Amino acid sequence: MRALASIATRQGVFQVRRAIAEDVAHILELLGDDPIGSLRETGADERTAAAFVAIDADPNQLLIVVVDGWEDVVATMQVTFIPNLSRNGTLRAQLEAVRVSAELRDLGLGSALLRWVLDECRRRGAGLVQLTTDKRRDGARRFYEAHGFVASHEGMKLELG
């Protein structure tokens, strides 16, 4: 899989690329590797494999991984492009499942990845980027605010029984 971008940090050079099926287990490990995620993430199985197929087939989904020099997955993010009528038909981009591996957190990789993603959203014509972040995630809100995001909305969730 061709790299979409290179990110140079003090820890080395990382490659950004679209996720492939073989990345799913590694993405799930990243998603599960924190106090909130560990409560709800399980390993790769037929459900996550089917979800990957649906993501990969949808031109409005961009599931990305960042890999290090050994091709290990060290960060991930899913971008969903949402066409809509609001704000004079402004295309929205939504970020979900943003995660950087624990040993590389707060060292600049996440910021560099976010900057690249915002450029990519702009390139695709998005005029608004949105995300929700769990109120328990200390630091995440400040991270996004440092990149210009405004916590103007309540993010509400409902689990369907």
Next chain:
Amino acid sequence: MRALASIATRQGVFQVRRAIAEDVAHILELLGDDPIGSLRETGADERTAAAFVAIDADPNQLLIVVVDGWEDVVATMQVTFIPNLSRNGTLRAQLEAVRVSAELRDLGLGSALLRWVLDECRRRGAGLVQLTTDKRRDGARRFYEAHGFVASHEGMKLELG
């Protein structure tokens, strides 16, 4: 366009259907008809027409209108289905641009529409429904909480320059 459902209220029977191109101007009127929306919504033009085409062509988008007995649009909502790996590959449904016309607000139509939408999300296999609501919208948060939504997240937005 065939109705997806009928909603019976004390004000009469309303039909739920997929939006068609001719509804766009009426949807935009609804979106603009409040203190926040009036600041940013414009009328139908080639950008909103193109956005409608993109929404209508995307099988993961469901843009719905509710019409009264005269076929006037009295409510609207956009549902985006988001395949993703989190929570064991749980399909998410996201609600955006939810609006009921001012004269029918708080009379039960919105609640009935939301109940229908949640059933439709369940029928399509979604396990989680999410939305963001502007913190300035008094009452909206309580409305969603009354339907079981939890304001567990910050909803953050960034306008791209």
